[in-house]
Structures are given as structure tokens and as C-alpha cells.
Amino acid sequence: MTTSTQNAMIRFENLRQEFTLTGTTFTALDGVSLDIADGEFVTVVGPSGCGKSTMLNAAAGLLDPTGGRVMVDDREVDGPSPRTGVIFQQYALFPWLTVRKNVEFGLELKKIPAKERRKIVDHYLELVGLTRFAEALPKELSGGMKQRCAIARAYAVNPEILLMDEPFGALDALTRVHMQEQLLETWTKERRTVMFVTHDVDESVFLASRVIVMAARPGRIYKEIKIDLPYPRTEEMRLSDGFARLRAQVWEAVYHQPGVAEAHQ
Structure with a gap:
């Protein structure tokens, strides 16, 4: 087909x-x-x-x-x-990084300036409802919150797919x-x-x-x-x-x- x-x-x-x-x-x-x-x-x-x-x-x-x-x-x-952003069933978050740092990771690789990174991360944390948990570690999150963090991280680097x-x-x-x-x-x-x-x-x-x-x-x-x-x-x-x-x-x-x-x- x-x-x-x-x-x-x-x-x-x-x-x-x-x-x-x-x-x-x-x-x-x-x-x-x-x-x-x-x-x-x-x-x-x-x-x-x-x-x-x-x-x-x-x-x-x-x-x-x-x-x-x-x-x-x-x-x-x-x-x-x-x-292209990819999200799997496994949460694939870095356990030693906070929610903010996990979402910011791809932006750091792209060498986005720190002030701009923070603005982008704040936007996507708000979009997925994780602003209050920005400084939490993955072990402190529920399964759903971990996936919201993964979605925010995928969106933050602005993929088309x-x-x-x-x-x-x-x-x-x-x-x-x-x-x-x-x-x-x-x-x-x-x-x-x-x-x-x-x-x-x-x-x-x-x-x-x-x-x-x-x-x-x-x-x-x-x-x-x-x-x-x-x-x-x-x-x-x-x-x-x-x-x-x-x-x-x-x-x-x-x-x-x-x-x-x-x-x-």
C-alpha cells in the first residue's frame, strides 16, 4: 500500500x-x-x-x-x-542532572548562549507543566513527569519531527x-x-x-x-x-x- x-x-x-x-x-x-x-x-x-x-x-x-x-x-x-527528536519508552534522562539541566542538554551541545538557553528551557518547562520541578532530579519524579521532561527536552532543540x-x-x-x-x-x-x-x-x-x-x-x-x-x-x-x-x-x-x-x- x-x-x-x-x-x-x-x-x-x-x-x-x-x-x-x-x-x-x-x-x-x-x-x-x-x-x-x-x-x-x-x-x-x-x-x-x-x-x-x-x-x-x-x-x-x-x-x-x-x-x-x-x-x-x-x-x-x-x-x-x-x-529529528526521538522519545522512547525508557525515560533516557541523565539521572545526575536536574530537570532543567536535562532539558538544557541539547542546547548546550548546540552552543546556545546561556541567557537564551534559560529562556528556551523556561518556556518548555512551562509548556509541559514542570516549572515547579526545574531543580528536581529524575529520581524525584513520577513516570509521567519523567516523560514530560523528555518531551520538553525533545522540543527544546526545535526539531521538525x-x-x-x-x-x-x-x-x-x-x-x-x-x-x-x-x-x-x-x-x-x-x-x-x-x-x-x-x-x-x-x-x-x-x-x-x-x-x-x-x-x-x-x-x-x-x-x-x-x-x-x-x-x-x-x-x-x-x-x-x-x-x-x-x-x-x-x-x-x-x-x-x-x-x-x-x-x-
Whole structure:
């Protein structure tokens, strides 16, 4: 399946990815073609082993494709780039640095002057609701606060793209819902192109303007579902008939595609 967008910020062109483990080669992705438009929020969901994270890592420049290519703004990805921020499920904060210093880290690498760094950090700490915790260490934060710090750090270096690999997967249900709302609030105020990998159907619908459903063995795009719910998304929207309809469509595509039910028996 190929989706073509004239103003694509991220473009996967017939992406193929193979890995060799203990002498056996397997195909993680086969013929993945997808465009993600500038400023679009896309979620990628699918059964275990469908290559969601592999696809994201290719976009981040963390691995070299076996075949095909990934383009960012019409330039082929050949390694990590400051234009792209990556947030993983693990918090990846420096435990010896305060919240402020963690958010400031990338700005220091870019040699931004101290006065400007402070202004930028203050802005993003306020945006994610961590101003009161600027001098706290990561060990003093909850899981949700750590991820808010990671989001602020990613935004602070002004990337054009955010790649997020199940960033809320380790959180409890209520914190996860709050973080989804916080992320959308931040994205609404300062829009970036977002590719968000998740295994949670509700999360995929609530966040995205478009859900990409993957099929496994080998990983490939199975279905695309447009989420025709307006932004901003609200808690009440989760209880609406429209949300239930879209959730059912995604659930059907993820769990009732050929081979999935048999694989879990």
C-alpha cells in the first residue's frame, strides 16, 4: 500500500529491513511505502512483530535499510539528525542532572548562549507543566513527569519531527490518559510532524489524524484509517459514538487481520 502526499515531511519508499539472528535471516519490513505530511500526527499500531519500532528507527537514522529508503523533507536519511527528536519508552534522562539541566542538554551541545538557553528551557518547562520541578532530579519524579521532561527536552532543540516509540507504555492507565492529553496540548501549541508508535488501540485513535495499521511476518502496511475527529481532543470525546466507531475499525484491522488470531492461540 502506498500513500502519496505532495508536502510529505517523512517518506518511506518501498522500505525493506532484514535482520540475521543466530544464522537465520528474517524480514522485519517488506515493501513499506508511506508519506507523513508536514505537521501531521500519525500513529502506527499493529500486532507484535509487525515492525513498528523498526520503521521508526529507520526514520530516525538508527539503522540502515536493507532495501528502499526513508526521506525527510526530500533528503535521504543517512543517520541521526538534529531535525529529528526521538522519545522512547525508557525515560533516557541523565539521572545526575536536574530537570532543567536535562532539558538544557541539547542546547548546550548546540552552543546556545546561556541567557537564551534559560529562556528556551523556561518556556518548555512551562509548556509541559514542570516549572515547579526545574531543580528536581529524575529520581524525584513520577513516570509521567519523567516523560514530560523528555518531551520538553525533545522540543527544546526545535526539531521538525518527533518520533515516539511507545513513550507512555510503562505508565499506569490514568497517568497514560493524562499524558496523551498533555502531549496533544503541547502539539497543538507548537505543531511538529509526529510519528507515534503504540500497541494501544484507544491511544492510537485519540492522538492521531491518521492511524496506520501494520501486518506482521513480514511487516507491512495493512490498512490506513483517517480519524475524522476534530482537535482539540477532549476526555468527553473518548465516550462519543464517533470515537467508538473509529476504535472498532482500528481494533478490527489490528486483531482480525489474517493470521493474527491463529498466532495467539
